[in-house]
Amino acid sequence: MARITGRTVLIVGASSGIGADVARLLAHDGNRLVVTARRAPELAALAKEIRASGGDCLDVAADALEPQAAADVVAAAVAEYGGVDIALLNAGQGPDMSMDQVTVADVSRIMALNYDVVVNYLVPLIAQMGGQRDGGLIAHTNSLAGLMGIPRQGPYSAAKAAARTLIDAARIELAPNGIRFTSIHPGFVATERISEDGLPKPFQISQEQAARHVVRALEREPAQAYFPWPTAALVRTLRALPTPLSAFVLRRLAAR
Ligand SMILES: NC(=O)c1ccc[n+]([C@@H]2O[C@H](COP(=O)([O-])OP(=O)(O)OC[C@H]3O[C@@H](n4cnc5c(N)ncnc54)[C@H](OP(=O)(O)O)[C@@H]3O)[C@@H](O)[C@H]2O)c1
Numbered sequence: 001m002a003r004i005t006g007r008t009v010l011i012v013g014a015s016s017g018i019g020a021d022v023a024r025l026l027a028h029d030g031n032r033l034v035v036t037a038r039r040a041p042e043l044a045a046l047a048k049e050i051r052a053s054g055g056d057c058l059d060v061a062a063d064a065l066e067p068q069a070a071a072d073v074v075a076a077a078v079a080e081y082g083g084v085d086i087a088l089l090n091a092g093q094g095p096d097m098s099m100d101q102v103t104v105a106d107v108s109r110i111m112a113l114n115y116d117v118v119v120n121y122l123v124p125l126i127a128q129m130g131g132q133r134d135g136g137l138i139a140h141t142n143s144l145a146g147l148m149g150i151p152r153q154g155p156y157s158a159a160k161a162a163a164r165t166l167i168d169a170a171r172i173e174l175a176p177n178g179i180r181f182t183s184i185h186p187g188f189v190a191t192e193r194i195s196e197d198g199l200p201k202p203f204q205i206s207q208e209q210a211a212r213h214v215v216r217a218l219e220r221e222p223a224q225a226y227f228p229w230p231t232a233a234l235v236r237t238l239r240a241l242p243t244p245l246s247a248f249v250l251r252r253l254a255a256r
Contacts, residue, residue: 004219005029008081012064012121013091015042017191021211027055034058034077064091064117074124083132086218087125090141091117094156096199107155114159135178139218140167142183144235151254152199183224184217186210187231200253203230
């Protein structure tokens with residue numbers, strides 16, 4: 001495991017939650033950070049905090065739903081620091097959403113918020129890293145909910161599963177170009193935004209713990225990283241069970 005030092009790290013979705021804490025953890029050791037999200041004041045405050053503690057940080061407010069805006073962020077990182085060594089695609093959102101209440105527009109919105117935001121960065125990053133001498137690492141904050149259809153999180157599960165599949169294909173295709181891919185699958189994390197969504201959250205961990213897991217994954221670069229282990233073991237078990245049995249357990253969990 002190599003500690004991350006002297007790298008240019010782009011974090012998409014860094015204005016709050018896991019992404020902001022990953023930025024704080026990587027803010028030293030000669031790393032150069034590029035942080036982006038839509039909320040400019042939160043980003044600016046984070047960048048100021050990092051600079052005040054001696055770190056190097058560029059903040060660029062941009063909406064990852066817009067392909068050109070995402071390409072412009074990658075270009076801004078390259079203009080400022082000469083390249084991107086590591087990108088963490090962390091933007092995403094999974095609200096409580098029952099399938100008998102959603103609209104078609106809701107499902108499309110969740111797909112865009114969790115899949116399009118990945119694609120919009122993936123394409124310019126692949127172009128950029130493919131031309132870099134040492135390639136680069138593209139990591140995505142997926143979810144354990146992306147490994148199976150979780151009740152009340154169906155559209156989110158589906159969008160995260162799509163992102164994982166796309167990244168799995170890219171990993172195989174682009175290994176010869178020196179571009180590595182890591183999909184990171186957290187369980188429930190106690191971030192501000194999900195604190196009152198009403199969903200049951202077994203084995204929930206803190207935002208800081210999640211950020212440390214993410215940094216470890218960026219250091220080790222596994223194809224897939226899963227945490228915390230109790231939730232990962234639960235999901236693995238549910239996937240191995242006969243469908244009626246796993247459906248029974250999931251229905252009970254979702255009703256809690
Ligand atoms: N919390 C959990 O339990 C949990 C569990 C598994 C996986 N995850 C995943 O972890 C990632 C981080 O989530 P979090 O829990 O830390 O929540 P969060 O605090 O809401 O973080 C989401 C980040 O994404 C940014 N973002 C959202 N839409 C964006 C857009 N269109 N363009 C640019 N940035 C955008 C948000 O900033 P702006 O609003 O300022 O744009 C924010 O910085 C997400 O992908 C989520 O699916 C979370």
